[in-house]
Amino acid sequence: MTDFDQRFLKVVNNDYLLSNAFGMQHGRSPYTSAFYTWQGASAVFFSSCLTPFHRHNAIQLILDTQQEFRFRTKNSEWKTFRSLIIKENVIHQLDTNNSVQLIIYLDTATEIARLIRSEYLCESEVYAPQVNIFHFANSNQLQQALLRADPSLVEALMYRVLTYLSRKIGLIPSDxxxxxxxxxxxxxxxxxxxxxxxxxxxxxxxxxxxxxxxxxxxxxxxxxxxxxxxxxxxxxxxxxxxxxxxxxxxxxxxxxxxxxxxxxxxxxxxxxxxxxxxxxxxxxxxxxx
Structure with a gap:
């Protein structure tokens, strides 16, 4: 994450969250949920913003919860996506496009980050997997994750996403x-x-x-x-x-x-x-x- 992202780590009231989550008009911009951090991973819900060009030290996953977001790198034109994986240190710009995205950051030193990079980012800076966030959570589960500052809800959702993308996470038993x-x-x-x-x-x-x-x-x-x-x-x-x-x-x-x-x-x-x-x-x- 960059210093830019941190400025938007704020929680707003439930009425605003509900209106934002279901595409209603609002007068507050931008919006993020609580910012969660685990060992090697972080996650936040993000909306109502056109970012400046910036970059992250981590691999970034973006999954839209409603429709599509717009994205471009410094060397590409605007395109729309439902989901996207972005390599670390790629300069880019995000337009939330009146929608809400779940953004996951992965420390590049972790095995899951290496698996995802080797699988999807060997030959490109970004990759658009054919996935929908509702593959991993139904509408009620997603709404609860948006509305409640509950790490277990976001962790469960993040774990299902990473498991699907890596196809290997969790296969090695503990010691x-x-x-x-x-x-x-x-x-x-x-x-x-x-x-x-x-x-x-x-x-x-x-x-x-x-x-x-x-x-x-x-x-x-x-x-x-x-x-x-x-x-x-x-x-x-x-x-x-x-x-x-x-x-x-x-x-x-x-x-x-x-x-x-x-x-x-x-x-x-x-x-x-x-x-x-x-x-x-x-x-x-x-x-x-």
Missing amino acids: PRVVRVEQAIAATPPTEISMKALAGEVCLSESRLRALFRHFTGIPLYRYILWNKIRFATNRIMAGDSVNDAAMEGGFTDSSHYHKMMVQVFGMAPSQFLKANLLNDFIVCERVK
């Missing part, structure tokens, strides 16, 4: 050692996490642990730890800490380091939470299954 490492990371203050301690927790060498963790999660262990540090620091901001204090508690060297990593992963700066007063609209979730 109890990986589960123990994930639990240890979640329970340990970020300032005390070390690769050596995690390897000792499951009686493995550090290199073997890194290989095992990536095999069973599709995410490099260092990346998983980074996500956890960002989540921890973001939670501290949401609890009222200053950006600098949150950065230090999150295990970053300073607020600049936290800022750099936050922008790299999410495309937004920590200070923008405070500036826009959007803390309640950023929902940090457990790792997607």
Whole structure:
């Protein structure tokens, strides 16, 4: 995501959501639902906006919930789509076209992102899969996901979309050692996490642990730890800490380091939470299954 996207991370009242979701006219622009983030993935419902040209650090999936949206890259003309996959760092522009889109962002370090890139984006910057969001959710389920700030609803929808597109996600069983490492990371203050301690927790060498963790999660262990540090620091901001204090508690060297990593992963700066007063609209979730 870019800084541009973050400016629109806001939740509006249910009457507006209902009118927007069913194509009625409204006077507020633009609109997004709560912004959800898991380990390696993020999602948001987005509408009522013509974006400037911008780009994302992540692979982006767009699925329209009503009709069609318009899209173009810097080197192409406007075209209409019902769904689209966009390669990371492709400069593009989105016109929501009086409709509502579910937008999913995938960290390029994850296995699911690599699978989707290799399947659909080897020879092109974008790909339009022949899918409809109602393949994955009925109208009632989709309405609930739009109206309720409930991570489980959005996660279930996102998981079905990614499962369909990758055809491989979820096929590798878990490993109890990986589960123990994930639990240890979640329970340990970020300032005390070390690769050596995690390897000792499951009686493995550090290199073997890194290989095992990536095999069973599709995410490099260092990346998983980074996500956890960002989540921890973001939670501290949401609890009222200053950006600098949150950065230090999150295990970053300073607020600049936290800022750099936050922008790299999410495309937004920590200070923008405070500036826009959007803390309640950023929902940090457990790792997607």
